[in-house]
Amino acid sequence: MSELTGTIFDIKRFAVHDGPGIRTTVFFKGCPLRCLWCHNPESMKIQKQIVFFENKCIGCGECFKRCPSGALEATPEGRVYYRAKCKLCGTCVEYCYAEATVMEGKTVTVQEVIDEVKKDMPFYENSGGGVTLSGGEPTFQPDFCLAVLKASKEEGMHTTLDTSGCVKWDTLEKILEYVDLVLYDMKHMNPDKHKEFTGVPNELILSNLKKMDQLSIPIEIRMPTIPELNDSQENLQALAEFLSELKNVKRIKLLPYHRLGEGKYERLDMDYRLKDLQPPSKERMKEITDFMRDRISERIEVISG
Ligand code: SF4
Ligand code: SF4
Numbered sequence: 621m622s623e624l625t626g627t628i629f630d631i632k633r634f635a636v637h638d639g640p641g642i643r644t645t646v647f648f649k650g651c652p653l654r655c656l657w658c659h660n661p662e663s664m665k666i667q668k669q670i671v672f673f674e675n676k677c678i679g680c681g682e683c684f685k686r687c688p689s690g691a692l693e694a695t696p697e698g699r700v701y702y703r704a705k706c707k708l709c710g711t712c713v714e715y716c717y718a719e720a721t722v723m724e725g726k727t728v729t730v731q732e733v734i735d736e737v738k739k740d741m742p743f744y745e746n747s748g749g750g751v752t753l754s755g756g757e758p759t760f761q762p763d764f765c766l767a768v769l770k771a772s773k774e775e776g777m778h779t780t781l782d783t784s785g786c787v788k789w790d791t792l793e794k795i796l797e798y799v800d801l802v803l804y805d806m807k808h809m810n811p812d813k814h815k816e817f818t819g820v821p822n823e824l825i826l827s828n829l830k831k832m833d834q835l836s837i838p839i840e841i842r843m844p845t846i847p848e849l850n851d852s853q854e855n856l857q858a859l860a861e862f863l864s865e866l867k868n869v870k871r872i873k874l875l876p877y878h879r880l881g882e883g884k885y886e887r888l889d890m891d892y893r894l895k896d897l898q899p900p901s902k903e904r905m906k907e908i909t910d911f912m913r914d915r916i917s918e919r920i921e922v923i924s925g
Contacts, residue, residue, distance in 0.1 A: 627649040629662055633739070639749070640749060641778075643751065644736070649668075670723060673722065676720035677718060678718045689707045696893055730764070737772065751768075752782060760787070762794075768816060777801050783802065783805065804840055832868075833868050837868065841869055870921065871921040879897075
């Protein structure tokens with residue numbers, strides 16, 4: 621087994637929303653997109669990051685006493701963290717018994733991922749589940765992503781890739797050889813709006829989806845539904861027309877915007893730019909779902925949730 625390493629930020633067992641059956645989802649760190657609504661901001665940078673949970677801190681002072689880089693300071697206003705000075709040595713995490721200081725991201729080998737994922741093999745067999753690679757963007761670490769998928773297939777597991785499709789086609793094509801199901805994220809059909817809301821245009825993403833559709837891998841589209849940003853009739857109509865032309869798209873899942881990741885932004889010293897945006901109501905989601913159903917090919921199931 622390859623000793624290749626990659627950076628992940630979580631492995632979630634018993635996942636039931638990341639593909640069929642009971643699954644283990646491996647969350648890769650690093651993503652080329654910067655979606656305004658991202659609820660996993662810890663996934664954006666591939667580098668590890670220190671986060672601080674103020675509510676867990678017992679004030680023992682071990683973290684700033686032990687920091688060798690002067691990146692932590694005790695002030696009358698509380699603990700101050702100088703991210704630019706931090707060398708990510710992990711000493712503060714090691715000595716924080718309250719688990720208030722945490723390292724987001726860890727380096728793992730392919731074998732370590734497979735060992736963890738294999739623990740639930742009996743559940744996969746009984747439920748039709750398997751392993752899902754998500755993120756972040758798994759293809760942002762292409763060699764590691766490929767090696768984990770290949771090793772998963774060698775173990776006889778069903779594999780799902782959750783991707784934004786923002787990767788060179790040659791790279792994606794090689795990875796897809798070991799993928800049984802693709803969860804493909806769509807954010808906006810208009811290239812300028814796509815760039816405004818995610819930081820990248822959508823031409824490559826749309827072109828990769830068309831090429832992927834030529835292979836015989838089933839595809840499920842996932843669209844985060846963000847009020848005022850991508851839920852206009854014009855955008856939904858364009859999406860329905862585009863997807864209706866594809867033959868391997870089996871389903872579109874509309875994911876209502878939520879703010880559950882907002883607190884993470886503060887802990888990572890990042891701005892949450894959708895502070896005033898409220899999630900869509902159930903009625904609004906039903907309206908959008910019905911609108912899509914009326915316009916998309918009958919071959920494609922439309923669900924929300
Ligand atoms: S990771 Fe190391 S350098 Fe960074 S704050 Fe903690 S102890 Fe200091
Ligand atoms: S080591 Fe942990 S609990 Fe102690 S002061 Fe630092 S963050 Fe708080």
